[in-house]
Amino acid sequence: MVVQKTVDLFVRANKQWEPKRRLTVSEWADMNRVLTTESSAEAGPWRTDRAPYQREIMDSIEKWEEVAIMASAQVGKTEFLLNVTGSYIDQEPCPIMHVLPNEDLIQAYSKKRLTPMINSSDVLRNKIGVAKSRDSGNTIEEKSFPGGYVTIVGANAPAGLSSRPVQIVLCDEVDRFPISSGKEGDPISLAIARTKTFRHKRRHLFVSTPVEKETSRIYQLYEDSTMEQWCLPCPHCGELQPLRFKNGIVYEHYVSESGEIVVTKADHRCAYCGMLGSEKEWKRGEGKWIARKQHSSRRGFHINQLSSPWSDWREVAKAFLVAKREGIDKLKVFVNTVLGEPWETKEKGVNEKTLAARRERYAYEVPAEVKVITAAVDTQDDRFEIEVRGWGAGKESWGIEYHRIYGNLDKPEIWKQLDEFLCRSWLGENGREYRIIGACIDSGGHFTKEVYEFTRARNYRHIYAIKGQGISPKTAKQVPFIYKKSKTQLEGAVLWMLGVDDGKVKVFDSLNVQEPGPLYCHFPGEDKGYTEEYFLGLTAEAPVYQTIGGRKYKTWKKIRDRNEPFDLAVYNRAVIEILRPNLSLPIERQPNGPKVMPGGTVVGKKRRKQGVSSSI
Structure with missing residues (x-):
């Protein structure tokens, strides 16, 4: 009996000295991340299974030097960056840099996204602590912790991009970066140059909604990558395929007397068997990332709102119909923010x-x-x-x-x-x-x-x-x-x-x-x-x-x-x-439009001055 107790005591003591298995980013987020009402419409513990496509994206940063994510709005793309940040702070402390399109966004990003994540997670709060006005180690632009720090910089500020070595570079909305950071050159190149001293451990993560195909940074990065698409199985034949709006979504709608577009039904047609399936049927399937190219150092992911648990296909179809009615400017926004695709200008040679x-x-x-x-x-x-x-x-x-x-x-x-x-x-x-x-x-x-x-x-x-x-x-x-x-x-x-x-x-x-x-x-x-x-x-x-x-x-x-x-x-x-x-x-x-009284007398908007002024 005494011998067994002694053995148990040694087993427990040895376990305390055993190295902990490093959690993947998604495992870490499921265990430690809590969403708050400050930063999310769905407050509570983080659940990667809520949007399964997120798992492979987040976990890829463990093995791949570069990851490019070309995505629509409402798919949680900024959360990828935050989860990677939290995982490294807790498990592999190092210098981390978040790069935003410009310095004006730093304060909102820090207060609304990064700080709520830290404060709502016990492991992060214990390492970084609560911000104090005189605590130079915990400011809006920088959070220090044992073994490293998180700094937030603007892509338009060369001093922030070229100040210190960093191991992890996380670039958010790269299609909105300036062409040059001051006179120093391409901000992405400047940021990546900071990681040279971390040759084998450096990581670069690029996230953005694309803009124009000809000039899109994220599209260029995605095109020079594994070019992966999130594919779901057809509810009828089981063939894996990406969800497409064009030649995919089939919808029914009508226009009300007030001019409102109402979509009553939206399904997706299988590219293989041609059968229609409802949104619930398609999203119930087990998805998989399928690569279209081979690449040695960069994984690329494309995801759109059709796969998002936070979007509704009927709303997507309505957004398209409204954009189509209002013209090319709104169609561009639809293609970029809903489909997560770059807009390709079709120049028809008007002369x-x-x-x-x-x-x-x-x-x-x-x-x-x-x-x-x-x-x-x-x-x-x-x-x-x-x-x-x-x-x-x-x-x-x-x-x-x-x-x-x-x-x-x-x-x-x-x-x-x-x-x-x-x-x-x-x-x-x-x-x-x-x-x-x-x-x-x-x-x-x-x-x-x-x-x-x-x-x-x-x-x-x-x-x-x-x-x-x-x-x-x-x-x-x-x-x-x-x-x-x-x-x-x-x-x-x-x-x-x-x-x-x-x-x-x-x-x-x-x-x-x-x-x-x-x-x-x-x-x-x-x-x-x-x-x-x-x-x-x-x-x-x-x-x-x-x-x-x-x-x-x-x-x-x-x-x-x-x-x-x-x-x-x-x-x-x-x-x-x-x-x-x-x-x-x-x-x-129309507030400034013409008004006509019976007999053709015009009643215009009252003016402060009447007639013509001769003064310059």
Whole structure:
């Protein structure tokens, strides 16, 4: 009896000294991760089985140096990064770097994602502790623990990317990274360079929703990988296959009297036997990752919302129908965020002749479908070039008038003529009078001060100065179309900075729409200024791709000297993006739209000033 007790005592003592088996990332998460209401719609213990496709993705980081995840929204892709982080902090402490698209996201990411994970996990909280204002080892940007630290940096900040060696680099939303981190070069290359000293243990994890196929970083990484797809067995024949929207999802729907799209049923058709299966039947099957290529160092995964437990196929089908109704801009978002696929631009070779052939004769100056009209002004040394454009549902647009005002821009007379033109009205059916709801005037020429003075006095009429910012080979910085709003220091005028490259993409895509409907562009006849010269200017630039630091980006190249009509199309689109009128509302309910009283008397929106101002 005594001998047996002695043996048991030694067995228990030896077990304490036995090395613990290293848990996989998914096992660690199932044992230690707790989701909170701060960061998840489903609070409680983490369960990898809730979304089985996550297991192989997370566990692959144990053996593979690089992992690329091209994914839609709502599949838990940021959670992959957090679980990898928690697993290494607890089991293999080392320096870890999270790279976000820019520094502005650091605080929200730290407070809303990383800190809740730490605070809700006993093992992590014990190692890192609660943040204190004077504790330099636990700040918003950096969390220290025995054996390592977690640092969060922005891809736009070269100092953060090149400061210290790290073993694990976790890059989130890489398709939104800048082309260059300051003047230092590609941010991904800078981050990876920090791992050189950890030659055999280094790990690189790239996660993103893709954007454009031609320039997508995550697509390029995925394409140069094992290119794996999450496949589910057909409920009827058992053949494994990825869930596809095109030629896969079959849905039934109707449009209600109020215009709402209602999807009543959505099934998936098997690519092999052709049988339909319900969402529950397909998602009940045991999935498997199937590789399409061999690769020695990088695994690549693609997953979309059709496989996600947090999405509904009927909602996916509805999102597609709504996007299709609203035009190419929304279709891009659907393809990127729901299908997790890069958008491929199908350039149909629209030229000046095909666009000129669209010219049509309107029954009135302003067609009946137009809800509001805008104006755009380009300043040249001897003239103003102006386009007035009408807008309807889905940003379908109608050219109303292309006009030039010649004169000396140093003199007040020509600015008075411009103001008179912008104050005039255009007639529609039933005696409606349309006045512009806003205008953008280019301030980048030789008359910047004059533009600021002119627009400042008319900001209440939503007449704004604008300045374009493209992608500079020096800074390699990309900016969104409606970039930022400020006030000029001396004049106090509202100035909008525009990402003109992004704006040109929007206009170019609209010109490629072939059928009337969302985003389609209509043009009137020559008597309204839409001459052959206009269409030559509208097609005076073409998209080209340049490579900076190993990354492609889209820019624009002039193929003709005069491109004012193309610029004005961008500025008119900017007015709509800035003011964001609800173009689905009927004309009578447009806040700035025309209203007609019996007998044709127009009641317009009350104005602070009446008539024309002669001041610049």
